[in-house]
Amino acid sequence: MQNIAIYGRNLEANKSAHVQQLFDYLAAKKNTTWVYEPFFHYLKNAVNTGSSIKLFNTGNEIKDTTQLLISLGGDGTLLETLDLIRDSGTPVLGINTGRLGFLASVSKEEVQLAVDAIVSKKYVIDTRSMLMIEKPAAIFGDVNYALNDITIGKSDTSAMIIIHTYFNEQLINSYYADGLIISSPTGSTAYSLSCGGPIVLPDSENFIITPIAPHNLNVRPLVIPDSGTIKIKVEGRNTKFMLSLDSRSKLLENTNEIIIKKSPFGMNIVKLENHEFLTTLRNKLMWGIDKRN
Numbered sequence: 001m002q003n004i005a006i007y008g009r010n011l012e013a014n015k016s017a018h019v020q021q022l023f024d025y026l027a028a029k030k031n032t033t034w035v036y037e038p039f040f041h042y043l044k045n046a047v048n049t050g051s052s053i054k055l056f057n058t059g060n061e062i063k064d065t066t067q068l069l070i071s072l073g074g075d076g077t078l079l080e081t082l083d084l085i086r087d088s089g090t091p092v093l094g095i096n097t098g099r100l101g102f103l104a105s106v107s108k109e110e111v112q113l114a115v116d117a118i119v120s121k122k123y124v125i126d127t128r129s130m131l132m133i134e135k136p137a138a139i140f141g142d143v144n145y146a147l148n149d150i151t152i153g154k155s156d157t158s159a160m161i162i163i164h165t166y167f168n169e170q171l172i173n174s175y176y177a178d179g180l181i182i183s184s185p186t187g188s189t190a191y192s193l194s195c196g197g198p199i200v201l202p203d204s205e206n207f208i209i210t211p212i213a214p215h216n217l218n219v220r221p222l223v224i225p226d227s228g229t230i231k232i233k234v235e236g237r238n239t240k241f242m243l244s245l246d247s248r249s250k251l252l253e254n255t256n257e258i259i260i261k262k263s264p265f266g267m268n269i270v271k272l273e274n275h276e277f278l279t280t281l282r283n284k285l286m287w288g289i290d291k292r293n
Contacts, residue, residue: 004118005034005062005090007081008072013097014039015046018108019072022095023049025115034062036084039072059084066090068118068270074098075148075190079246083143085267091125093118093270102189103147105280106272117272126271128186128202129226130263133245136256145263146245148187152232152258153179153212153242155251160215161236168228172209175219179212179242182230182260189281197221202277207262232258 004026008014026033027050035043037055056062062069062084069085071078071094078094085092094104095114106114117123132145154161163175183192185204193199197210198221207230210221224230234241240251243258282288 002068002118003032003034003062003066005036005056005066005069005084006039006072007036007069007077007084008039008043008097009077009080010039010042011073011097014072015043016097016108018095018097018111019043020047021111022070022072022115023047025112027052029115029119031119034066059086059088063088063090068093070095070114071104072097073104074101075103076247078103079147082145082147082246082267086143087265089265089268091268091270093123102280102284103186103269105275110272114272118270122273124271124273126202126269127266128269129184129205129266131182131184131207131245132261132263133243133258134229134261135259136252139243139250139252140245140248143248144245146187147184147267148190148246149181149183149192149244150260151179151181151191151212151242151244152234153244154236155238155240155242159237160213161234161238161241164233164235165209166231167224169231172222173219175211176215177211177213177219180232181208181210181212183208183210184226189284192221195221198223199281207260226262230258230260232260234258 034054034056037057069092071081095106096104097108130145130147131150163180165172181192185200185202188200192210195210195212197208205226206223207226211219234254243250243252
């Protein structure tokens, strides 16, 4: 028997037969199920979660209690679990009830397969490296890290900004652009990809620097080792710029210097058998599929 936590967003897709099956299967396997309380109140009139569940609101309540956390939704939902998991090392399994999911790679039709794998512990832990903002310290409280990317962007629809970017104190470039994405390997299939960045394998020890709508068309994404330090200074007509970690954002003054490093800890993603990254990549991007018919 295991203690398993469930986190989800208030999405209509989560009021489904597949979510009901998840609770039913977990109960049948005699697991103790912890449910994120706001999510429970959203589900309670549509899904029978059972009477023996426990509720939680913070990561501290499940840190030393649960062996695994299930995220119900898409990749965005899984990213939100960082605030609960933090540096605890608790593995996260993403069940995709949303749309495109590279992190939440288990489909809703595979709920029973996923529960069986959890109970029998027939899964692999895939530790994903993360990015960390070292300066300004605690700008995002004590969750100063991101699994996908850190983004520098202009604060409004006015003129582009200039992003002076250094690696180990050496100038890479002064990017005249709408913004700049510093991506982890995991984030290479997210915002960076939509801006023309390369896809790299999750265990690649790299950062990816991808400009957003650069003024100079000869500027291209750059892959650098994650063992170094990135320093960023911003200037522009506006005195503020936007700093984002995954889905969280803050407005900062241009006088702020940003220092980015690799986080000292990673995030543990549960990977089921036959759910390899390259398989997920081919399926999600429909590589090799002839759509002409």
